[in-house]
Amino acid sequence: MPETTHPRSRLSSEGLEITAPHRELLDQVLDKWSLQVLEELCERPSRFSDLRRAIPAVTGKSLTATLRRLERNGVVEREVVSSRPVAVEYRITVLGKTLREPIEALLRWSTEHMPAVEAARDRFEE
Amino acid sequence: MPETTHPRSRLSSEGLEITAPHRELLDQVLDKWSLQVLEELCERPSRFSDLRRAIPAVTGKSLTATLRRLERNGVVEREVVSSRPVAVEYRITVLGKTLREPIEALLRWSTEHMPAVEAARDRFEE
DNA sequence: CAGAATCCTTCACGATACTG
DNA sequence: CAGTATCGTGAAGGATTCTG
Numbered sequence: 001m002p003e004t005t006h007p008r009s010r011l012s013s014e015g016l017e018i019t020a021p022h023r024e025l026l027d028q029v030l031d032k033w034s035l036q037v038l039e040e041l042c043e044r045p046s047r048f049s050d051l052r053r054a055i056p057a058v059t060g061k062s063l064t065a066t067l068r069r070l071e072r073n074g075v076v077e078r079e080v081v082s083s084r085p086v087a088v089e090y091r092i093t094v095l096g097k098t099l100r101e102p103i104e105a106l107l108r109w110s111t112e113h114m115p116a117v118e119a120a121r122d123r124f125e126e
Numbered sequence: 127m128p129e130t131t132h133p134r135s136r137l138s139s140e141g142l143e144i145t146a147p148h149r150e151l152l153d154q155v156l157d158k159w160s161l162q163v164l165e166e167l168c169e170r171p172s173r174f175s176d177l178r179r180a181i182p183a184v185t186g187k188s189l190t191a192t193l194r195r196l197e198r199n200g201v202v203e204r205e206v207v208s209s210r211p212v213a214v215e216y217r218i219t220v221l222g223k224t225l226r227e228p229i230e231a232l233l234r235w236s237t238e239h240m241p242a243v244e245a246a247r248d249r250f251e252e
Numbered sequence: 253c254a255g256a257a258t259c260c261t262t263c264a265c266g267a268t269a270c271t272g
Numbered sequence: 273c274a275g276t277a278t279c280g281t282g283a284a285g286g287a288t289t290c291t292g
Contacts, residue, residue: 026161074246
């Protein structure tokens with residue numbers, strides 16, 4: 001059986017590699033509040049205060065930062081709807097929608113395996 | 127048309143919810159170095175110094191912390207192979223292997239949509 | 253209402269040196 | 273070899289206050 005000299009990883013052979021740009025992108029898109037924001041915006045376009053109500057634990061500052069990050073990376077759209085008083089609507093983009101599947105895969109994993117993880121944690125504290 | 131009083135989100139209706147424990151778990155398992163460590167250990171069991179060589183940018187301290195975190199959550203196993211000089215082998219666990227699919231989904235997304243993201247970033251700096 | 257500005261604490265992470 | 277100990281820095285994130 002002719003073996004390749006360098007047994008390249010399955011990922012590399014698929015053209016997938018964990019380079020710095022990819023790590024950075026995933027960091028920006030999977031950070032502390034992004035999942036909840038994306039989830040919320042997948043359900044419906046929302047205004048700033050809607051999001052604050054939907055995610056009570058987030059502060060204004062962090063929500064702003066999260067939305068800017070998501071907007072910058074093209075997964076969220078911002079539109080000023082009216083002024084006096086200002087209303088701003090945030091919407092998920094087409095690109096953003098493509099993120100939903102992989103994120104849900106993550107959530108499914110976390111939900112499904114949480115018991116095993118908790119058992120491991122108990123074992124770890126010996 | 128009889129509408130449900132509360133239009134629950136698709137995720138919630140599937141029993142998926144982004145609660146604090148889930149966020150915490152995902153944080154621990156998707157943090158800065160975890161992806162590369164998991165990827166490496168999926169290919170082959172490795173010793174500490176193997177991992178350092180495979181991931182040149184990581185410092186000893188961070189690698190230790192990463193491995194401890196992963197071990198605590200049950201996705202990585204640690205075994206002292208010999209002493210004098212000490213050799214320690216790290217292996218992916220069965221639980222850890224189940225993480226591979228969702229992680230690869232993420233990497234595929236990132237690889238596939240990186241051009242769109244970069245275009246969005248360019249647009250954003252106006 | 254949707255943020256920007258300011259202050260402050262925490263903590264992740266790197267660099268370095270040391271040890272069983 | 274596989275860490276631990278210590279120090280230092282920057283960045284993340286919260287609380288609060290102010291504004292067009």
